[in-house]
Amino acid sequence: MNSSISGVYLVTPDCDDTERLCAQVSLALQGGVSVVQYRHKTASADLRYTQASALLALCRQANVPFLINDHVALAASLDADGVHIGQHDGAITEARAVLGKHKMIGASCYNRFALAVQAQAMGADYVAFGACYPSSTKPEAPKASPDLFTQAKQTLSVPVVGIGGITVANAPPLIAAGADALAVITDIFSASDIAARCQQYQSLFTSH
Template sequence: MAKSRSSEPASDPRDCRLYLITPPVLPDVEAFAATLAAALDAGDVAALQIRLKDVDDDTVRRAVDVLRPVGQERGVAVILNDNPELAKETGCDGVHVGQEDTPYKQARAIMGPDAIVGVTCHDSRHLAMIAAESGADYVAFGAFFPTTTKEAKFHAEPDLLEWWQSMMTTPCVAIGGITAENARPLVEAGADFIAVSSGVWAHPQGAAAAVQAFGPVLAL
């Protein structure tokens, strides 16, 4: 993933890569850090987004303090959801903003030119083109499948990824209900990154096994 301050693991540039998203609630962040470390050690992961919902800033700071080193020590870009000020303060590699969050240009001004700033674009070609032309490091499309992680108000189809790759060079992230079993069509359609939350953390054999299962699916 572009502009990470930490070094990244080598991978074939044609390969799609994993973009992990934390569960929305982490009752025991230290225990999750051990699970995260095992998952990151199990295969190629480009990025970790820390996305906690309905918690205060101090809870987010605590989570970042524990999880950021786990990712960055392994060359994984650590991205905070929604809050560029907190992302900057806590030493994250970037921030992800939605359409109802801090606007891209404001997030970029806060984070600086070398940070990663990604933008949710739902199923909208128009929003994605605006984000890319403004300088976003990636655009995120979805949801591609039903998801229990968050309410999906938009539904995207694989042909959106095909169109994007034919038109633009800004990387695209596919998100929403993705598992190792259903990811292949999105990879074949041109997703640069596959964003996964419950598809890894809720895997019946554990998060490390889930990351391993994604390996052959993501490599073309």
Template sequence: MAERTLNPAASPLSRTRRLSGLYVITDTTDLQRDALVAAVAETILGGARIVQYRDKSTDQARRLFEATALRDLCAEHQVLFLINDDVTLAEAIGADGVHLGREDAALAAARKRLGPDAIIGASCYDQLLLARQAVHAGADYVAFGAVFPTRIKPDAPRASLDLFQQAHQELGVPICAIGGLTVETAPVVRSAGADMLAVISAVFQAPDRRLAAARFHAVFSRPAGGGDTR
């Protein structure tokens, strides 16, 4: 296992406090290798605070190259770096953590492999029960979505704003919103209780990625959920 040299954002005392803000998820269908790293750098300069490397291909050499380069980029800028689904890859490169879905490795098994300091997030779709179970199993944050229709997952269940309000009041961990978010819709989702706004196309497909990220980042200039910024 690679030695994890976490920045202060991922320390046991402060890591969940840094689970807020713009959360970008890579689009490796259109951007790969150096172009992908450059694109992610633009989003970080615009204000992205969390980066998730998501790639469903079987090109292991490319995936290792990209994940390692993005890990180094995020460490340089003190941005959290997570891997989608692949606990083995996260362990190999010493990523800050992983994001797991319903079909992914069990959260407890991921925690055992990655250790107590790793950030582990869980997709909970439109189900508060799944979120409760994930928190009970030790998830550091939970994600609900799709909030709005999305081309990435057009058949994804829809998570209501009421769900974010419930989760915000009950769960005690940061909450991530994903799915069809735009700069125009982001404020209402943030106000409903989302601590993080996860985006793909709205940033990576934008003509100016840094500006798009900055516009999302500006949404976090005011508190969510009635003033609780966790």
């Protein structure tokens, strides 16, 4: 399993159509995304299990890490590659206790560098800052400036991920500032050619 966090980090939208979601993620995997996070904030437990199981199988075939947003018990039951969690007190250590030392844990640090330092100290495998740009998924999210990525690369040893309102057009400054990976939802899933859009993102990293 390629467990590095770099390049295009795909985050799924809230989609109840499992067949459609799997088809879209398959195209993204063909386009070269390096990690997939299943995120569905309104799904029932049954739908979440069904979708996560199906997406895990796709990611296993592609040798791409599969993470689950928030639901640590679900990640453990499916033997997913890890979780991405918000910054709650003790959340990282609790997730580590459930998942074990070999699973990947990522932490949302919003626009607060101190949270990233704390997350790394607690054992997070990567940290995420956002929203980098205005986001339709989280319109109320605080703004994370490119300076955060530069500061993180100078101070932290874990990979740094940018998220929030990212498009192919506005991604380059974040990569230049030090982002190891960019988490994208809308700009990929709304593309007329999902695989080609993912390849566009990959080329931004390889040309940097």
